[in-house]
Structures are given as C-alpha cells and as structure tokens.
Amino acid sequence: xxxxxxxxxxxxxxxxxxxxxxxxxxxxxxxxxxxxxxxxxxxxxxxxxxxxxxxxxxxxxxxxxxxxxxxxxxxxxxxxxxxxxxxxxxxxxxxxxxxxxxxxxxxxxxxxxxxxxxxxxxxxxxxxxxxxxxxxxxxxxxxxxxxxxxxxxxxxxxxxxxxxxxxxxxxxxxxxxxxxxxxxxxxxxxxxxxxxxxxxxxxxxxxxxxxxxxxxxxxxxxxxxxxxxxxxxxxxxxxxxxxxxxxxxxxxxxxxxxxxxxxxxxxxxxxxxxxxxxxxx
Amino acid sequence: xxxxxxxxxxxxxxxxxxxxxxxxxxxxxxxxxxxxxxxxxxxxxxxxxxxxxxxxxxxxxxxxxxxxxxxxxxxxxxxxxxxxxxxxxxxxxxxxxxxxxxxxxxxxxxxxxxxxxxxxxxxxxxxxxxxxxxxxxxxxxxxxxxxxxxxxxxxxxxxxxxxxxxxxxxxxxxxxxxxxxxxxxxxxxxxxxxxxxxxxxxxxxxxxxxxxxxxxxxxxxxxxxxxxxxxxxxxxxxxxxxxxxxxxxxxxxxxxxxxxxxxxxxxxxxxxxxxxxxxx
Numbered sequence: 163x164x165x166x167x168x169x170x171x172x173x174x175x176x177x178x179x180x181x182x183x184x185x186x187x188x189x190x191x192x193x194x195x196x197x198x199x200x201x202x203x204x205x206x207x208x209x210x211x212x213x214x215x216x217x218x219x220x221x222x223x224x225x226x227x228x229x230x231x232x233x234x235x236x237x238x239x240x241x242x243x244x245x246x247x248x249x250x251x252x253x254x255x256x257x258x259x260x261x262x263x264x265x266x267x268x269x270x271x272x273x274x275x276x277x278x279x280x281x282x283x284x285x286x287x288x289x290x291x292x293x294x295x296x297x298x299x300x301x302x303x304x305x306x307x308x309x310x311x312x313x314x315x316x317x318x319x320x321x322x323x324x325x326x327x328x329x330x331x332x333x334x335x336x337x338x339x340x341x342x343x344x345x346x347x348x349x350x351x352x353x354x355x356x357x358x359x360x361x362x363x364x365x366x367x368x369x370x371x372x373x374x375x376x377x378x379x380x381x382x383x384x385x386x387x388x389x390x391x392x393x394x395x396x397x398x399x400x401x402x403x404x405x406x407x408x409x410x411x412x413x414x415x416x417x418x419x420x421x422x423x424x425x426x427x428x429x430x431x432x433x434x435x436x437x438x439x440x441x442x443x
Numbered sequence: 444x445x446x447x448x449x450x451x452x453x454x455x456x457x458x459x460x461x462x463x464x465x466x467x468x469x470x471x472x473x474x475x476x477x478x479x480x481x482x483x484x485x486x487x488x489x490x491x492x493x494x495x496x497x498x499x500x501x502x503x504x505x506x507x508x509x510x511x512x513x514x515x516x517x518x519x520x521x522x523x524x525x526x527x528x529x530x531x532x533x534x535x536x537x538x539x540x541x542x543x544x545x546x547x548x549x550x551x552x553x554x555x556x557x558x559x560x561x562x563x564x565x566x567x568x569x570x571x572x573x574x575x576x577x578x579x580x581x582x583x584x585x586x587x588x589x590x591x592x593x594x595x596x597x598x599x600x601x602x603x604x605x606x607x608x609x610x611x612x613x614x615x616x617x618x619x620x621x622x623x624x625x626x627x628x629x630x631x632x633x634x635x636x637x638x639x640x641x642x643x644x645x646x647x648x649x650x651x652x653x654x655x656x657x658x659x660x661x662x663x664x665x666x667x668x669x670x671x672x673x674x675x676x677x678x679x680x681x682x683x684x685x686x687x688x689x690x691x692x693x694x695x696x697x698x699x700x701x702x703x704x705x706x707x708x709x710x711x712x713x714x715x716x717x718x719x720x721x722x723x
Contacts, residue, residue: 167544167624174540174624175552177533178595185592186559189567189574196570204573250462253455260456266709267463273701273712275653277672281679282694285687286472289488315466320716327717365720376563379655383676400565401656415569422566429561 197415202408214416224391225417228399235306235395236374239313243370244363247318251325252351265326269319280383283312298385305385305393312380317373321366328362329355361436368432376425396421473694477502481688498688503696506678506689512696514667515674522583522658522670523651526590527644530598533591534643535636538602539628543614553603559596564656572660581661583668589661590651598643601719605639606632645708645715652701671697 167174192204197214199207218225250268254261271279287298287308298304332355340350356363378397381387387394387402394402400421403414475491476484483496492498507513541549571589575581580588609632617627655672662668664677678693705712 164544170624174536178537181588181592182595185589189570192570193567204570258452258456264459264463267466273705274698275672277655277675278694278697282469282473286469292485323713323717324720397565404569418565422563425563426561
C-alpha cells in the first residue's frame with residue numbers, strides 16, 4: 163500500500179507545502195540571514211556580521227528593559243493565573259448547582275481577541291482613573307497592573323477548563339480512601355489531588371508562560387508602550403524597531419532572532435518536562 | 444449531606460456569583476456606555492443611561508458609517524471560513540501522507556512542521572509581508588494562503604497524531620476493493636478524522652478571527668479588505684479616542700459574533716481547547 167501511496171506525494175502534499183514555504187520556510191531562512199545585514203527592504207541588504215545584535219542590546223533600544231518588563235509580567239501572570247484558575251476549578255468540581263453556567267461565563271473572555279479586549283480594558287481602567295485625574299498611560303505601574311488584570315481576566319477561564327478536566331480524572335476511590343483514613347480536605351488536596359493533576363499543572367504553567375511572554379495585541383491596544391516605552395514588552399519592542407523608524411530593520415530582525423531563541427528554549431524546557439512526566443507514569 | 448457542607452456550598456456559590464459578575468462586567472461596561480452620548484461617557488462612565496444621556500443606537504450608526512465595520516465583518520468571515528476550510532482539507536491530506544509513507548523526506552517535513560509551531564510571528568513578519576507583496580498575496584485570497592501555511596504546523600501535528608491511531612487494515616481493505624489512494628483517503632480515512640477536524644477547525648478559527656498583526660501588515664489599512672481587529676485599531680488610532688461612544692459601540696459589535704458562536708458550539712469549543720492544549 164505504501165508503494166501506491168508514495169506516487170501520490172504531490173497530490174497529497176503540494177498545496178500545504180507551497181503555502182508553508184511562502185508563509186514560513188522562506189521568510190524564516192531569509193529572516194535569519196537578514197539579521198546579519200543592514201537593509202530597508204529585503205532586496206538592498208548588505209552583510210554586516212554581528213553589528214545588529216550588538217546594536218540590539220545597546221542603549222537607546224530599550225531591549226533589555228523590555229526583556230525585564232516582560233519577564234516580570236510573565237512571572238506575575240503565571241503565578242496569579244494558575245492560582246486563581248486552580249481554585250476556581252476546585253470550586254467547580256464540587257457538583258454545586260449552576261456549575262455549567264459558571265464554567266461557560268468564566269471561559270467566555272478567552273475567545274475575544276487581544277485588540278478588542280485591550281481597548282475594552284483601556285476604557286474601563288481609564289474610567290476608574292479619571293476620578294483621580296489621571297490615565298493608564300501616565301504611570302508605568304498602572305500599565306503593568308492593567309496588563310496583569312487583563313491577562314488574568316482572559317486566561318483564567320482557559321486554564322480552569324484544563325484543571326477541571328484534570329481534577330475530574332482523579333479516581334474517586336483514592337479520595338474516598340484518604341477520607342476514610344482521616345485526612346482533612348486540605349490534606350486530601352495536597353497529598354492526593356495535586357499530585358494526581360501534575361500533568362495538567364505542567365501544561366497550564368507552560369501555556370501561561372509562553373502566552374504571557376509572547377503577548378503583543380493586548381500590549382499594543384492597552385498602553386502601546388506608554389509612558390515613554392516603560393510598558394513596552396518584547397514583541398512590541400521588536401515591532402516598533404521594524405516599523406517606527408527606517409534604518410533599524412536589521413536591528414529589529416536581530417531582536418526577533420533573540421526573541422525566537424528565548425521562546426524556543428522555553429518550548430524545549432516544556433518538552434523535557436512533559437517527557438520526564440511520561441516516564442514516571 | 445451534612446449541614447456544614449450545605450453552608451460551605453452556599454458560600455462557594457456566592458463567591459462564584461461574584462466572580463461571574465467580575466468576569467461579565469467589562470462586557471456590560473462597554474454595552475452600557477455604547478448607549479450613552481459621547482460627552483457623558485468620560486463624565487460618568489459607571490451609571491446606567493438616563494433620559495439625559497441615553498442616545499439609543501446613535502453611536503452604532505455613527506460607528507458603522509465611520510469604520511465600515513459591516514464590510515470588515517464580511518471579510519473577517521470570508522477569510523476565517525476559507526482559511527479553515529483550506530487548512531482542514533490540505534493539512535489533513537499532508538498529515539495522512541507523512542504518517543503513512545515513511546521516508547527521510549517525510550520525517551524531515553514532519554519535524555519542520557513541529558518546529559514552525561514554536562517560532563514566534565515576529566521572527567518572520569517582516570520577510571513574510573514583503574514576500575506576500577512580491578507575489579501579489581495582499582488580498583483576501585492571499586491571506587487565506589498565508590494562513591494555510593502558518594497554521595500548517597499545529598494542524599499537521601494534530602492530524603498526524605490521530606492518523607497513527609487508525610488501524611491500517613481498513614485502508615488496505617479499501618485498496619483491495621480497487622480504490623486509489625485519493626478514493627481511499629476521502630472515502631475511508633477522512634470520515635474517521637472528523638473529531639480531530641472539528642478540534643483543528645475551532646483552534647484555527649479562534650486564532651484567525653482574532654488575528655490582528657498578519658492582516659494589518661499584509662493587507663494594510665488603506666484597502667477595502669480590512670478585518671474587524673484592523674478596523675478597531677484604526678478607529679482608535681485615527682481619531683485619538685475622541686468619539687468614545689462610537690468606539691464602545693464598535694467594541695460591542697465586534698464581540699457579538701464571538702458570543703453567538705460560543706453559545707451555539709460551546710461543547711465543541713471547550714472540548715477542542717482541552718484537546719489542543721494537551722497535544723500542543
């Protein structure tokens with residue numbers, strides 16, 4: 163059967179491969195090469211070695227500041243989102259009336275796009291701050307808190323769904339056995355439920371980690387980096403380097419490569435974490 | 444049920460209710476303000492509209508005239524539906540081929556698709572949009588082709604994972620009955636792939652519908668092919684928040700289709716998201 167199918171290579175793969183080449187392979191290779199070039203369009207590139215990378219980390223680029231801001235934001239979001247989502251999941255697996263309606267409501271924000279969400283929250287936060295005669299773009303602290311609130315509001319429902327699926331798979335006889343042995347509900351949670359949903363916890367940690375780290379739309383809409391680029395995350399920093407002023411396209415591309423390497427490292431870490439879990443089971 | 448459990452459940456119900464109100468409040472906030480005159484929004488954003496501030500659907504009319512959001516919604520629907528259809532059809536065929544035919548080429552292809560999943564969009568955005576420019580892809584059809592290419596990673600990966608679990612015997616039987624590979628695929632394999640196809644469709648639809656940067660960079664802001672997120676961005680960018688009434692109304696308009704879609708296909712969406720998270 164393999165032999166007959168083999169002759170159909172182009173029939174089965176050509177459309178996907180052609181689109182994949184256009185959208186990903188060629189741009190990726192070209193992008194890698196251009197990060198070592200000075201250019202304003204892809205056709206006028208001159209090779210400059212590691213110049214762009216040195217410039218990317220130079221002062222005035224704010225790349226390290228954005229990296230620090232993004233890292234702080236990511237840490238806060240990973241902790242808060244997972245704590246809140248796990249708590250809600252625990253509350254929703256107690257078979258209380260209305261559980262399904264609550265689940266529906268909590269998940270809803272996840273489906274709304276970042277631009278629309280960003281402006282919705284910008285309007286709401288500004289409405290609160292208006293009473294104190296200020297706006298979200300007047301203090302980077304407001305922007306940071308706003309981004310964390312928005313991210314929690316959007317992601318908690320998503321993580322909650324994964325935690326609920328994990329908690330529902332914990333065998334009831336295990337929980338019953340713990341109860342008969344005299345365990346309090348806190349002990350049951352720590353010693354039975356949490357170890358049994360470790361794989362869900364790993365998935366949620368990495369989903370929140372990579373989604374927070376790569377955030378762009380919400381950042382662009384909520385503060386657009388203001389004031390003075392003090393709330394500008396990595397993705398927006400790269401975007402601004404490309405499109406705000408000409409002559410820095412190479413630096414933008416070098417930043418993008420660094421960004422890609424960090425994201426790839428996070429993904430590899432996730433892969434090895436899930437692999438080691440699989441061995442244990 | 445003991446008394447303490449009952450009281451505990453009641454307290455938890457109240458906590459959940461408060462959380463639900465918090466979750467829905469931002470949506471209520473924009474809906475509420477979209478019904479008020481634009482000068483009253485910043486003055487008193489938290490009160491309900493009253494006889495003085497209520498303007499009915501005036502903000503919606505201004506907003507629709509100013510932004511052309513109706514045509515943007517049309518293009519959003521067109522691009523999302525066509526892209527998802529292309530993704531389902533072609534990536535499932537590709538996944539089937541590279542899981543069934545074992546060779547160096549298919550192994551390399553598989554790992555390239557997996558690799559593409561971890562590459563952030565910023566890495567390819569500049570080169571991709573200039574390539575799209577060169578090859579005349581700056582139109583809705585071109586967008587669909589780019590989405591097929593950029594969505595291929597996750598979709599091939601998910602389909603390939605499922606194809607591996609289908610027993611070969613079924614396909615062999617079809618082949619013996621005289622089917623060629625295409626007939627075998629569409630007659631026998633594709634129907635079995637349906638649950639995965641629904642998951643892949645939902646994950647891609649959610650992403651494409653909400654995607655901002657790709658249409659913003661590729662199609663741009665000066666054509667008639669703008670999508671909803673691009674229109675919202677332009678409304679704020681162009682008039683610097685001055686007409687807040689229209690902005691509120693347009694935010695409401697862009698959320699309504701999502702809420703309707705969610706409430707009608709909730710079961711599939713939640714299942715799909717869980718399946719996608721576990722595999723991705």
